[in-house]
Amino acid sequence: MEFFIAQILTGLANASSLFLVACGLSLIFGVTRIVNFAHGSLYMIGAYTGYTLMQVLPGAIGFWAAIILAGLVVGIVGVLIEILVLRPVYRAPELFQLVATFGVILVIQDLALMIWGPQDLLGPRAPGLRGVVRILGEPIPKYDIALLIITPIIALALWYLMTQTRMGVLVRAATQDREMVGALGVNQAWLFTGVFALGSALAGLGGALQLPKGGADLLMDFNILAPVFVVVVIGGMGSLPGAYLAAIIISVLNVFGVTYLPQSTLVLMFVVMIVVLMIRPYGLFGREEVAGEHGQVGEPERPIKPASSVMRGIVVVLLIGFVFLPLGGSSYSLVFVTDMLIFCLFAASLHFLLGTGGLVSFGHAAYFGGGAYIAALLITYSETPMEIAFVLAPFGAGLTALAIGWVCLRLTGVYFAMLTLAFAQLVWSLVFQWGSVTGGDDGLVNIWPAEWLKPTVTYFYFVLILSVAGILLLRHVQHSPFGFALRAARDSHRQAEATGINTRQIQLIAFGFAGFMGGLAGAMFVFSKGSVFPNELEIARSFDALIVVFLGGVKTLAGGVVGAGFFKGLEETLLRFEYWRLLMGLLIIFIVIAAPEGIVGSLRKGAERIGLRRVENQ
Amino acid sequence: MSISGEGVFLQMNQARNMLEVRSINSFYGKAHVLRDLSFEAPTGEVIALLGRNGAGKSTTMKSVMQIVRTQSGDVFFKGQSITKLLPHKIAKLGLGYVPEDRRIFTDLTVIENLIVGQQPERIDAVKWTQEMLFDLFPNLAERRNNRGKALSGGEQQMLTIARTLMGNPSFLLLDEPSEGVAPIIVEQMAKVITQLKSEGLTILLSEQNLHFAQLVADRVVIIESGKQKFYGTLQEMNERPEIRNAYLAA
Amino acid sequence: MTSVLETKHLTKSFGAIMAVDDVSFGLKKGELLALIGPNGAGKSTCFNMLMGQITETSGEVFLEGQKINGLLPRQIWRKGVGRTFQITSTYSSMTVIENVQMALLSHHNEILRIFSYATLKYREEAMALLEMVNMADQADRHCAVLAYGDLKRIELAIALAHDPSVLLMDEPTAGMAPKERVELMQLTAKIVEDRDVSVLFTEHDMDVVFANAHRIMVLNRGRLIAEGNSEDIRNNSLVQDVYLGGGSVFANEPSAKHA
Structure with a gap:
């Protein structure tokens, strides 16, 4: 019993950072409608800044001052991000802004590497709170007790701010209809900046507060994201008490998990999330998300048409180029183009979900990596012939997608998106923690294709044929009755249901189909590399695909494919620089600001402007 | 019904026209919605903006507020050009915008909705308090602590007006206040508008219900495809049945 | 009765x-x-x-x-129950006729097919419905650029696709506007009569x-x-x-x- 209570107290103390970061994320989303993926990065800066300040400022006062200052510094960083990166893109289509925050993640990663170096920093202990207190005979660190007191105070202060002040009323009003708040005389721009500063400061505070219990390292930005999304989803978007309760549930559970189920700590939180969502689809205190009713920006999507003869011509020329590549190119360029083609199919499969289906999946890597792992596991454990493993992999990925889709499609909008990310993380944790089967961090190696496919040139043609066929199939399905029904469900769920279309069934099939195609790409990938590691399932891999689809242009399939080609080429070019992430991040931000329609969309606009392409009749 | 426009604030050294719209052009994406639209709103009058749906009535309202940016032309409020300003600056000058579709904040209580609309006092306009508004809209008084979503359509419509009045505007833009509400509420709305006018407010009202417009308007602007087709007093319009037949009635 | x-x-x-x-x-x-x-x-x-x-x-x-x-x-x-909405709901990324074709595809239980082209299906039937609501001349226009009154009529065509x-x-x-209201209701009255x-x-x-x-x-x-x-x-x-x-x-x- 004593041990039990001690465990709970530790969990409550651990909830502190999670709560602060989750609060900030949901506050920012509420008002700006931007899922700030860089929120983990702000948390990381908070930790690093706090660490540095603690080295400089002496004593207990210095320690606490360092924490508060870290929050303030991160708040200022948030203001800079908001003004420099986000303000120029508020008028861009809603989800496009996400990509800008991906860019920010990359920039901050390299800046942190430059300033604080690659080594992990161990957090200093809090002066005056170094020992333990015995509660019911169990030792509880004094710092945990401090956190137990501080967190509710911050939560209360936030609650007061949001419910009892005019500022809070304005923030809540803007969460619902920001255009209207502006029309009533409130300066939206500063409201946005203010909210972004507050949300960032909370993340920074969270980062600094956890220092004595952990430290600062370069992976913490991505590591906090999944738990934070889980907390936001369980608690309910925009709910302070929800975030608090969810953070406590997750943290307490985690403490018990470490004791009783050390092999499945990561998986546990996702299980809880799934259970909660089964009972309360919008979280403990959440409400159904009705996004974008007012103040939506961007032009309506245009009807799709068969490809023009010019477009067909370009595609044919490109394909002929690829067919003859082995005659002229080096084997290095063959490997590169093979990679690129695989990535194009992966991106096209995400585009199908995102563009045609309007289903924003933040966790598409689960199916790519899933396909790769299924093939690798079959080869490693059952000596399945490569051909059979290769065929089974996409089916396995498709089935995984169906299962995940079945749960996620109970929700819509940002809840759906966050849930897909959480599930992808679940798959990742399973692979990562189940080392005895999956090899864990060491991955699975020696996964080579069958003899007849071994030569690089043969495998290149194999990939070329399958990728192109896959992309063409995705395109064809868009034009089929099924593809139209999928768009119908996206355009007007209400009308589709009212005219006999089972929208959830349609979307689930689409989800499974996209997972299948992602799995096919993954299978091609694993046999081209000969190995697979958990990072193929990581959030970063899902983000790669999202960046590509958005940068290319969501509105046309060509966007996804062109984006993938462009991205691979860029990565190849930049990787030779030491701080390639910084360059990549800046470039992404630049493209987001300069070409808000995506690369293909902006090219199309440009062509229309100079008269190469006919403008849609009005 | 008075057409003279002698509001109580007329003596306060103001231009005869509170609002002047001069050949504005507005676009939604590529669609050219307003085409060289011009009209004036004399101080203290109620001006009804009539025309079929899609004619550009709501866009006119939003263009005055710069929620839709005008591409060319100019809008003068009390003699000052406002086309370069952002919506919140325009609201602060004393233009109150009441949108169509009752865009209240449904998660906020009635009182909180009013707090969002609150603006500092203005020398040339009535200073509204929550209590004054509850006198004007007695239904809202009973429901002051209810969330917006618990209100009926009619109550929500009243709340949108009350919320905007909290900004102490001297000019009110009312976008289709009678849409989708019961006839008995429309009648109440007409009374409110008449009362607001007697308090000195100038009102631009977009409307589909001709009967309602007849009850409250001093002057009429008819637009069709974003172009002005008629501008004159209510009486002038009623004397020209061909105008009504062409653009309004069946 | x-x-x-x-x-x-x-x-x-x-x-x-x-x-x-x-x-x-x-x-x-x-x-x-x-x-x-x-x-x-x-x-x-x-x-x-x-x-x-x-x-x-x-x-x-x-x-x-x-x-x-x-x-x-x-x-x-x-x-056999059709409906129209208070606030129009049409598929904004499609053309007028595709909106109606969609309802027809659903009526004929063909929405799960992936080997045919949706735009080639039931075009004539869709056109007949559009003619009934006087929208045939705008059949190939993009829904997102239409006037509100036109969207209302498309909705009516969609609602009638399965002969409710x-x-x-x-x-x-x-x-x-008053004029459009009368026109729409006259159209509705005519449909009540013609289509039972x-x-x-x-x-x-x-x-x-x-x-x-x-x-x-x-x-x-x-x-x-x-x-x-x-x-x-x-x-x-x-x-x-x-x-x-x-x-x-x-x-x-x-x-x-x-x-």
Whole structure:
């Protein structure tokens, strides 16, 4: 019993950072409608800044001052991000802004590497709170007790701010209809900046507060994201008490998990999330998300048409180029183009979900990596012939997608998106923690294709044929009755249901189909590399695909494919620089600001402007 | 019904026209919605903006507020050009915008909705308090602590007006206040508008219900495809049945 | 005459509030029946129950003698009930004709097919429906750029795609100018006659209701308080008190004949 209570107290103390970061994320989303993926990065800066300040400022006062200052510094960083990166893109289509925050993640990663170096920093202990207190005979660190007191105070202060002040009323009003708040005389721009500063400061505070219990390292930005999304989803978007309760549930559970189920700590939180969502689809205190009713920006999507003869011509020329590549190119360029083609199919499969289906999946890597792992596991454990493993992999990925889709499609909008990310993380944790089967961090190696496919040139043609066929199939399905029904469900769920279309069934099939195609790409990938590691399932891999689809242009399939080609080429070019992430991040931000329609969309606009392409009749 | 426009604030050294719209052009994406639209709103009058749906009535309202940016032309409020300003600056000058579709904040209580609309006092306009508004809209008084979503359509419509009045505007833009509400509420709305006018407010009202417009308007602007087709007093319009037949009635 | 659509003691409560309280009525074949009442009287709740959007607390709904409550909206649609929305719902990324083709594809159970081209399917049938609502000349235009009144007519074409026996119209003329309202209701009346459809509609424009409805029901605080023709309703003092008011905001002549 004593041990039990001690465990709970530790969990409550651990909830502190999670709560602060989750609060900030949901506050920012509420008002700006931007899922700030860089929120983990702000948390990381908070930790690093706090660490540095603690080295400089002496004593207990210095320690606490360092924490508060870290929050303030991160708040200022948030203001800079908001003004420099986000303000120029508020008028861009809603989800496009996400990509800008991906860019920010990359920039901050390299800046942190430059300033604080690659080594992990161990957090200093809090002066005056170094020992333990015995509660019911169990030792509880004094710092945990401090956190137990501080967190509710911050939560209360936030609650007061949001419910009892005019500022809070304005923030809540803007969460619902920001255009209207502006029309009533409130300066939206500063409201946005203010909210972004507050949300960032909370993340920074969270980062600094956890220092004595952990430290600062370069992976913490991505590591906090999944738990934070889980907390936001369980608690309910925009709910302070929800975030608090969810953070406590997750943290307490985690403490018990470490004791009783050390092999499945990561998986546990996702299980809880799934259970909660089964009972309360919008979280403990959440409400159904009705996004974008007012103040939506961007032009309506245009009807799709068969490809023009010019477009067909370009595609044919490109394909002929690829067919003859082995005659002229080096084997290095063959490997590169093979990679690129695989990535194009992966991106096209995400585009199908995102563009045609309007289903924003933040966790598409689960199916790519899933396909790769299924093939690798079959080869490693059952000596399945490569051909059979290769065929089974996409089916396995498709089935995984169906299962995940079945749960996620109970929700819509940002809840759906966050849930897909959480599930992808679940798959990742399973692979990562189940080392005895999956090899864990060491991955699975020696996964080579069958003899007849071994030569690089043969495998290149194999990939070329399958990728192109896959992309063409995705395109064809868009034009089929099924593809139209999928768009119908996206355009007007209400009308589709009212005219006999089972929208959830349609979307689930689409989800499974996209997972299948992602799995096919993954299978091609694993046999081209000969190995697979958990990072193929990581959030970063899902983000790669999202960046590509958005940068290319969501509105046309060509966007996804062109984006993938462009991205691979860029990565190849930049990787030779030491701080390639910084360059990549800046470039992404630049493209987001300069070409808000995506690369293909902006090219199309440009062509229309100079008269190469006919403008849609009005 | 008075057409003279002698509001109580007329003596306060103001231009005869509170609002002047001069050949504005507005676009939604590529669609050219307003085409060289011009009209004036004399101080203290109620001006009804009539025309079929899609004619550009709501866009006119939003263009005055710069929620839709005008591409060319100019809008003068009390003699000052406002086309370069952002919506919140325009609201602060004393233009109150009441949108169509009752865009209240449904998660906020009635009182909180009013707090969002609150603006500092203005020398040339009535200073509204929550209590004054509850006198004007007695239904809202009973429901002051209810969330917006618990209100009926009619109550929500009243709340949108009350919320905007909290900004102490001297000019009110009312976008289709009678849409989708019961006839008995429309009648109440007409009374409110008449009362607001007697308090000195100038009102631009977009409307589909001709009967309602007849009850409250001093002057009429008819637009069709974003172009002005008629501008004159209510009486002038009623004397020209061909105008009504062409653009309004069946 | 028997009723095509019938409700028996239909009731819906939200907590302590009775949104719809023991409502029983029948929609006769070929009838244009109006349901009016103050905002919050329960019209939308009633409508949503008929369409299966929300489940009733108690009571029953029958379509041609067959019980339909408890079914999902799409199942009720398949039984032959079409609907239009108060705020238009069309597929904005598609052309006008594709919107109608979509409904036809669904009607013919072909939405799961992936080997054919959607735009080549049921084009003629879709065109015939568009002709009926006078939208044929705009068949290939992009829905997102159309005027509101045109969208309303597309919705009507979509709602008629599966040749329904009952059409539910939620404030069909909301947001339209007087002239368009009359045109839309004349079109609806013609469809009722030509296609043997029965229509139940809610409406706030009394000009539209009094000029077009064959019969009118008034709902107040969830209960039916009156029923009858234009004359009866116009002169019902209870209806005047809760809904119509002094009659200054709609046409006063007993039967406004629209040319």
